[in-house]
Amino acid sequence: MPTAEILSQGDEVVTGQIADTNAAWLSERLLEQGFDVVRHTTVGDRMADLVAVIGEIAARADVCLCTGGLGPTEDDLTAEAFARAFDAPVALDPVALEQIEERFRSMGRTMSPVNRKQALLPQGSVRLDNDWGTAPGFALVGGRCWFACMPGVPREMRQLWEHRVLPLLADRFELRPGRRVILRTIGVGESDLQTAMLGWSAEGVTVGYRTKLPENHLKLWFEATVPEDEVVARVREVLERAGRWTYTIEGLPEVADVGVDAGGGTLAAAVGRRLLARGETLALAESCTGGRIASACTAVAGASAWLLEGLVTYSNAAKVRLLGVSEADLEAHGAVSEVVARAMASGVRERSGATWGVGITGIAGPSGGTPDKPVGTVHVAVASPDRVLHRALRLPGDRDRIQSLAVASALELLRRQLHASN
Amino acid sequence: MPTAEILSQGDEVVTGQIADTNAAWLSERLLEQGFDVVRHTTVGDRMADLVAVIGEIAARADVCLCTGGLGPTEDDLTAEAFARAFDAPVALDPVALEQIEERFRSMGRTMSPVNRKQALLPQGSVRLDNDWGTAPGFALVGGRCWFACMPGVPREMRQLWEHRVLPLLADRFELRPGRRVILRTIGVGESDLQTAMLGWSAEGVTVGYRTKLPENHLKLWFEATVPEDEVVARVREVLERAGRWTYTIEGLPEVADVGVDAGGGTLAAAVGRRLLARGETLALAESCTGGRIASACTAVAGASAWLLEGLVTYSNAAKVRLLGVSEADLEAHGAVSEVVARAMASGVRERSGATWGVGITGIAGPSGGTPDKPVGTVHVAVASPDRVLHRALRLPGDRDRIQSLAVASALELLRRQLHASN
Numbered sequence: 001m002p003t004a005e006i007l008s009q010g011d012e013v014v015t016g017q018i019a020d021t022n023a024a025w026l027s028e029r030l031l032e033q034g035f036d037v038v039r040h041t042t043v044g045d046r047m048a049d050l051v052a053v054i055g056e057i058a059a060r061a062d063v064c065l066c067t068g069g070l071g072p073t074e075d076d077l078t079a080e081a082f083a084r085a086f087d088a089p090v091a092l093d094p095v096a097l098e099q100i101e102e103r104f105r106s107m108g109r110t111m112s113p114v115n116r117k118q119a120l121l122p123q124g125s126v127r128l129d130n131d132w133g134t135a136p137g138f139a140l141v142g143g144r145c146w147f148a149c150m151p152g153v154p155r156e157m158r159q160l161w162e163h164r165v166l167p168l169l170a171d172r173f174e175l176r177p178g179r180r181v182i183l184r185t186i187g188v189g190e191s192d193l194q195t196a197m198l199g200w201s202a203e204g205v206t207v208g209y210r211t212k213l214p215e216n217h218l219k220l221w222f223e224a225t226v227p228e229d230e231v232v233a234r235v236r237e238v239l240e241r242a243g244r245w246t247y248t249i250e251g252l253p254e255v256a257d258v259g260v261d262a263g264g265g266t267l268a269a270a271v272g273r274r275l276l277a278r279g280e281t282l283a284l285a286e287s288c289t290g291g292r293i294a295s296a297c298t299a300v301a302g303a304s305a306w307l308l309e310g311l312v313t314y315s316n317a318a319k320v321r322l323l324g325v326s327e328a329d330l331e332a333h334g335a336v337s338e339v340v341a342r343a344m345a346s347g348v349r350e351r352s353g354a355t356w357g358v359g360i361t362g363i364a365g366p367s368g369g370t371p372d373k374p375v376g377t378v379h380v381a382v383a384s385p386d387r388v389l390h391r392a393l394r395l396p397g398d399r400d401r402i403q404s405l406a407v408a409s410a411l412e413l414l415r416r417q418l419h420a421s422n
Numbered sequence: 423m424p425t426a427e428i429l430s431q432g433d434e435v436v437t438g439q440i441a442d443t444n445a446a447w448l449s450e451r452l453l454e455q456g457f458d459v460v461r462h463t464t465v466g467d468r469m470a471d472l473v474a475v476i477g478e479i480a481a482r483a484d485v486c487l488c489t490g491g492l493g494p495t496e497d498d499l500t501a502e503a504f505a506r507a508f509d510a511p512v513a514l515d516p517v518a519l520e521q522i523e524e525r526f527r528s529m530g531r532t533m534s535p536v537n538r539k540q541a542l543l544p545q546g547s548v549r550l551d552n553d554w555g556t557a558p559g560f561a562l563v564g565g566r567c568w569f570a571c572m573p574g575v576p577r578e579m580r581q582l583w584e585h586r587v588l589p590l591l592a593d594r595f596e597l598r599p600g601r602r603v604i605l606r607t608i609g610v611g612e613s614d615l616q617t618a619m620l621g622w623s624a625e626g627v628t629v630g631y632r633t634k635l636p637e638n639h640l641k642l643w644f645e646a647t648v649p650e651d652e653v654v655a656r657v658r659e660v661l662e663r664a665g666r667w668t669y670t671i672e673g674l675p676e677v678a679d680v681g682v683d684a685g686g687g688t689l690a691a692a693v694g695r696r697l698l699a700r701g702e703t704l705a706l707a708e709s710c711t712g713g714r715i716a717s718a719c720t721a722v723a724g725a726s727a728w729l730l731e732g733l734v735t736y737s738n739a740a741k742v743r744l745l746g747v748s749e750a751d752l753e754a755h756g757a758v759s760e761v762v763a764r765a766m767a768s769g770v771r772e773r774s775g776a777t778w779g780v781g782i783t784g785i786a787g788p789s790g791g792t793p794d795k796p797v798g799t800v801h802v803a804v805a806s807p808d809r810v811l812h813r814a815l816r817l818p819g820d821r822d823r824i825q826s827l828a829v830a831s832a833l834e835l836l837r838r839q840l841h842a843s844n
Contacts, residue, residue, distance in 0.1 A: 014459055016449030017632050019441055023464070027438030037436055038471055040464035042445070049460055056478075210439055284734070290720020291713035294734040298712020301788050301821055309740040312706070312716040312732035314725070318774065322731065322744070352740065366723050399723055 002062035002173055004035040007043075007053065009068035009078060010152055014044040022067045022157055029161060033169065034176030034224075035063060045069065050081040058085065058143025063173070065165070068152030070135035072114045078149050079138070083122045086142040090120040093127055096136045103134055128164040132156045139168055146172055176224050181235055181252055183218040185245035186267060186412050190216050196241045202234050213401070214408040215267070218242055232256040247415060267411045268296040268303075274418045275306040280355035282414075284310035285323050285348035287335065288362035288378060292407045308354045313344070323347030323359075334373070336361050341379035342388045349383040356417075357383035360410050362393070364402045376402050380410045382417050389417060424484035424595055426457040429465075429475065431490035431500060432574055436466040444489045444579055451583060453643075455591065456598030457485060467491065472503040480507070480565025485595070487587070490574030492557035494536045500571050501560070505544045508564040512542040515549055518558045525556055550586040554578045561590055568594060598646050603657055603674055605640040607667035608689055608834050612638050618663045624656050635823070636830040637689070640664055654678040669837060689833045690718040690725075696840045697728040702777035704836075706732035707745050707770035709757065710784035710800060714829045730776045735766070745769030745781075756795070758783050763801035764810045771805040778839075779805040782832050784815070786824045798824050802832045804839050811839060 006023045013020050023040045030037050038061070043049045050069075057064045069078030083090045097119035104111040121127060121138045128137030128148065133156040139148040148168070150160045169175065185193060190211050197207060197218070204226040208219040220238065222231050236258055239246060243260060250264035261270050275282055284293050284307075294310030297303050311322050316335055319325040324347040325340055333339045341359045349357025362378030369375035378393040391413055395405045428445045435442050445462045452459050460483070465471045472491075479486045491500030505512045519541035526533040543549060543560045550559035550570065555578040561570040570590070572582045591597065607615060612633050619629060619640070626648040630641040642660065644653050658680055661668060665682060672686035683692050697704055706715050706729075716732030719725050733744050738757055741747040746769040747762055755761045763781045771779025784800030791797035800815040813835055817827045 012632075013446075014449060014462060015453055016446035016459070017630065019443050019446040020462075021441050024435075024438035024441040027436060031437055037438070038466060038468070039475070040430075040436060040442075040462070042462035044460060046460070053461070208439065286713075290725070290729075291708075291716025291732050291734065292720075294713025295717045298714075298734070298736070298786075299822065299825070303712070304736050307712075307734075308737045309744065310713050310734035310736075311744075312713065312720070312729075312734070314720070314732075315730045318731040321773075322733075351743075364720075400721065403721070 001034055001036040003060075004030045004037050004063040004065070005057050005061040006037070006040040007057060007064055007066040008040070008152070009043055009045065009050060009066065011044045011075065013068070013152075014042050022152065022154055025154070025158070026065050026067070026161065029166075030063070030065070032177055032180065033166075034178070035173075045075040045077055047077055047081060047084070050077055051085045054081060054085040054142065054147075057147075058145045061145045063169070064145050064147045065161075066147060066149040067157055070118065070137065070149065070151050072112070072117050072134075076117070079120055079122055082125070082138075082140065082142070082147070082149070086122065086140070088122040088124050088140070091123050092116075093119050093121045093136070096121065096127055099129065099136065100134055126168070128160055130156060130160060131163075132159040137164065139165070178224050179222040179226075179231060179251060179253075181220040181222065181231065182250040182264075183220075183235075183238065183242055183246045184248050184250065184264075184267075185216050185218060185242060186214065186247055186408055188216060188242075188245040193218060193242060193245070197238070200237065200241060202237075205234055214405050216245075218246075228253045228255070232258065247412070266296065266300070267408060267415065269300045271411055271415050271418065272297065272300050272303060272306050274415065275356075278355075278418065281306055281308050281353075282356045282358070283308045283348045283352035283354035285344035285357065285359045286310065286312050287314060287319070287344070287360060288364045289360055289403050289406050289410070290314070290364075292403055293358065293360065293410055296407055296411065308352045309348075311348055319344065322351075324351065336363055336373055336377055336379060338379050338381075338390050338392060341381040342383075342390055345381035345383035345388055355385065356414065358410055358414055359383070360406060362395075362402070362406060364399045364406070366399060378402070378406045378409070380406070380413055382410075382414050384417060384421065386421070389413065423456055423458040425482075426452045426459045426485040426487070427479050427483040428459070428462040429479060429486055429488040430462065430574070431465055431467065431472060431488065433466040433497065435464050435490070435574075444574065444576055447576070447580070448487050448489070448583065451588075452485070452487070454599055454602065455588070456600070456646075457595075467497040467499055469499055469503060469506070472499055473507045476503060476507040476564065476569075480567045480569075483567045485591070486567050486569045487583075488569060488571040489579055492540065492559065492571065492573050494534070494539050494556075498539070501542055501544055504547070504560075504562065504564070504569070504571070508544065508562070510544040510546050510562070513545050514538075515541050515543045515558070518543065518549055521551065521558065522556055548590070550582055552578060552582060553585075554581040559586065561587070600646050601644040601648075601653060601673060601675075603642040603644065603653065604672040604686075605642075605657075605660065605664055605668045606670050606672065606686075606689075607638050607640060607664060608636065608669055608830055610638060610664075610667040615640060615664060615667070619660070622659065622663060624659075627656055636827050638667075640668075650675045650677070654680065669834070688718065688722070689830060689837065691722045693833055693837050693840065694719065694722050694725060694728050696837065697778070700777075700840065703728050703730050703775075704778045704780070705730045705770045705774035705776035707766035707779065707781045708732065708734050709736060709741070709766070709782060710786045711782050711825050711828050711832070712736070712786075714825055715780065715782065715832055718829055718833065730774045731770075733770055741766065744773075746773065758785055758795055758799055758801060760801050760803075760812050760814060763803040764805075764812055767803035767805035767810055777807065778836065780832055780836055781805070782828060784817075784824070784828060786821045786828070788821060800824070800828045800831070802828070802835055804832075804836050806839060806843065808843070811835065
């Protein structure tokens with residue numbers, strides 16, 4: 001496998017002003033094409049550092065993807081640094097200049113003289129046209145290494161990768177693109193997921209795990225040699241071990257039906273697809289989660305087809321007026337109680353006319369806990385036409401973590417009901 | 423200034439499974455102490471790569487902070503790699519072993535034999551006791567460089583930095599800790615913010631910018647030599663230029679009052695403080711933001727003191743039933759209109775009994791746009807006892823971006839009213 005490195009440039013990255021998400025993203029893309037990613041390096045906007053690291057990489061790697069340093073200011077040194085590292089002076093690329101001027105014209109502005117710098121590319125390099133921003137990238141061979149330099153803006157970088165860099169890579173290297181299948185799970189820890197998978201392996205398949213709290217993702221990497229029907233067969237085997245926690249699968253061949261939602265995306269998206277398929281609707285009554293269940297649902301495009309309304313009833317008065325929770329119950333059991341969660345779910349369901357109602361009440365902290373009901377106590381209820389289901393939870397962590405876990409618990413309880421009932 | 427580097431180790435980082443947030447965090451801490459951070463390097467779990475990069479850094483930097491590779495598995499190579507790089511074979515540290523065994527005992531478990539590996543440290547290194555996890559770190563001098571190796575788990579790493587690494591650094595180097603003051607702004611782009619600051623400079627102060635959409639942060643770094651009263655005077659000067667966009671300041675000396683909220687944190691937190699100070703309350707009626715304003719408010723601890731309720735009225739029926747929006751207005755103007763936004767704000771204010779009501783309606787996309795009302799059209803209204811203020815917005819971007827900008831616009835409109843009125 002050819003070796004690859006990532007070089008990120010910019011004071012804002014090396015000083016910690018921004019976290020470098022480009023490097024992780026590019027590493028995944030390179031892996032998908034069969035490269036062996038061995039090193040990431042980040043340097044600031046200093047010529048000597050940059051020239052030195054380019055020289056090191058040129059002697060070491062087969063491919064290097066570089067981001068940043070293509071802007072118009074004095075801090076942007078990439079082209080000049082490559083020119084010095086490989087003794088290939090920069091020259092004005094007239095096509096690049098025309099593209100930059102045209103971009104300013106299309107925005108109704110005149111190009112500032114400083115932007116002329118962005119059309120200076122090392123001699124002998126290949127221009128990477130940037131249709132998504134001002135700065136063109138460039139590619140060149142230095143030492144044993146093929147370098148591709150892209151802007152640091154993630155949106156532009158991703159377009160250049162797909163439309164400019166990947167085709168050039170395919171010309172130079174024999175790519176071995178594989179297939180990534182991801183099982184998104186909820187309600188299980190990473191170590192339990194790993195234990196469930198103990199002893200499973202298959203030719204041409206690599207298993208990985210990724211925690212994205214409160215979810216855990218089980219990643220299957222299939223080499224290009226594994227045929228589609230075998231991919232499906234292997235996924236079925238994995239589902240026998242991890243299927244009970246899997247709410248959706250991403251990357252499965254489109255022909256496959258393994259009996260589990262294969263639409264991908266968030267738990268709310270999976271719930272929404274299931275509601276749509278059933279022709280049913282949802283209404284929410286939230287206290288401790290403060291609108292985060294509604295936000296998760298409305299982050300899904302087209303949610304208005306299945307979400308009727310969400311009420312954030314923080315005060316007791318709101319619970320009584322908007323949901324019909326009885327003052328006697330609030331008095332007798334407290335706002336954080338099974339009785340109130342059930343009344344919230346039923347109340348919002350009945351008043352909204354939705355098929356399903358979710359009610360949630362709890363103590364997200366940091367204050368408000370008592371010995372009986374410590375911070376993290378949460379009651380969630382799901383009301384359907386037939387019945388109201390309840391779960392009492394004791395969630396760990398700080399306010400943000402408790403809210404996040406409560407949202408996932410409520411949506412997962414609903415999702416299971418949507419699959420259990422007809 | 424002494425030079426510093428960061429070395430992150432782990433296949434999960436170099437392959438892009440996780441983004442390396444440790445490097446950015448440690449860089450900021452080093453800068454705060456006066457170090458010149460020149461490079462970050464990430465390598466996978468391969469002995470040859472690791473030994474090579476340690477050797478390079480030893481010849482180049484004054485300080486290197488390393489994270490990862492201290493776990494019990496075969497992939498965890500850090501101690502052995504340092505041993506090989508500097509010819510200092512690992513040896514069992516009996517105190518480290520006792521600490522690890524004790525940690526397992528305290529969790530009611532027996533230490534597995536594999537964990538014994540975590541007590542093997544390079545000879546001549548200084549153990550960094552880890553009271554927050556299993557793996558102890560270590561520090562040692564190699565070449566011209568002082569290395570400190572910490573676990574990759576961010577929570578543990580941060581504790582080790584503060585309680586173990588920083589004191590040792592202070593013994594070896596003359597630290598020059600400064601003060602970081604951050605002005606958090608909203609409603610202004612980074613280039614306009616920079617333009618407003620053109621020509622401003624002061625001895626011992628470095629100005630930086632950080633975009634955290636939809637906010638822009640203006641960062642002032644004061645060297646340790648700048649006395650507190652001068653810090654305050656400089657911040658006042660900067661506020662004359664950027665004050666009209668600044669909703670809160672972080673890091674100001676506690677004695678200072680510069681006429682701007684100095685509580686820090688999010689826009690919702692600043693709004694909440696202002697409501698609390700006025701003894702007033704808030705109610706929300708959201709359509710296109712789908713609960714995200716409520717979520718932003720309830721992410722603030724103690725929000726129940728000022729947020730009464732939030733209604734996510736996605737359907738027209740919900741707008742009529744819960745907010746008293748008239749069906750005739752919905753018919754005549756459409757749900758996304760000034761009239762309906764005003765009615766939502768007034769309706770939720772009156773029915774909830776809150777001092778202030780916010781109503782927001784719009785088209786977050788990707789579908790639902792028309793030539794008259796394209797995706798990104800948003801109407802926001804703020805109702806007070808006196809009047810209802812309205813703004814029509816045309817927001818750019820995808821669904822997530824439009825929702826995020828709409829949340830900020832609504833909160834900022836409210837914040838300005840809270841400051842304008844008495």
